[in-house]
Amino acid sequence: MNTIGDAWQWLTDAAHWAGDDGIWHRLTQHLVLTVVCLVLSCLIALPVALVLGHLGKGGALAVNISNVGRAVPTFAVLVLLLLTPIGRWGEGPTVVALVLFAVPPLLTNAYVGMRGVDRSVVQAARGMGMTGGQMLWRVELPLAMPLILSGVRIAAVQLVATATIAALAGGGGLGRIITAGFNLASTPQVVAGAVLVAVFALVVEGIFEIGERLAPGRARGRGPTG
Numbered sequence: 001m002n003t004i005g006d007a008w009q010w011l012t013d014a015a016h017w018a019g020d021d022g023i024w025h026r027l028t029q030h031l032v033l034t035v036v037c038l039v040l041s042c043l044i045a046l047p048v049a050l051v052l053g054h055l056g057k058g059g060a061l062a063v064n065i066s067n068v069g070r071a072v073p074t075f076a077v078l079v080l081l082l083l084t085p086i087g088r089w090g091e092g093p094t095v096v097a098l099v100l101f102a103v104p105p106l107l108t109n110a111y112v113g114m115r116g117v118d119r120s121v122v123q124a125a126r127g128m129g130m131t132g133g134q135m136l137w138r139v140e141l142p143l144a145m146p147l148i149l150s151g152v153r154i155a156a157v158q159l160v161a162t163a164t165i166a167a168l169a170g171g172g173g174l175g176r177i178i179t180a181g182f183n184l185a186s187t188p189q190v191v192a193g194a195v196l197v198a199v200f201a202l203v204v205e206g207i208f209e210i211g212e213r214l215a216p217g218r219a220r221g222r223g224p225t226g
Helices: 002-012 025-054 059-071 074-082 092-115 119-127 132-169 177-182 185-211
Strands: none
Touching: 025 059, 025 092, 025 132, 025 177, 025 185, 059 092, 074 092, 074 132, 092 119, 092 132, 119 132, 132 177, 132 185, 177 185
């Protein structure tokens, strides 16, 4: 209980919220890193998943290949990238490692969502004279949106939790609070940093839960992967 109380005192100390090493600054860094990685992951995974899901070809192979990345720890990928020329790009290694980490749930959920669209609806759209592109954007994508958003939610929450590794590569974010706590042998600071990451992840989860409720059809899509 003393550790929890000390962590609470650390969090409620106004001095810990201001400055370049303060909570607000580290939270902003964490948010920017998460958003950048999520956007890049979506730009990579979603077009591939939508096209393959629409065509119904090659999707299973792409999903299986992307999921192989889950067997490799993100920290290990980061360390390997630091030993390559990418390691000279500042936040580059962290961004690449996190993007590779976020692609599988995005690709899997989007592909499954596209293939889960009622084929009779697709056939009806084709019978109405719609082109492949029109069916993709007007029929399949809206119906697959709940599962797509579910994949984005999963990726976003995982990124928030995993972006703490940026501190190990000299980057910013809430992970710096945790690593600084270890360096100072300050258990309350370590706990406080962990609490901040957990709360941030829960907030992101809540935002995307609301987004899923407001998705077309107001259906709740649950992705096949966690």
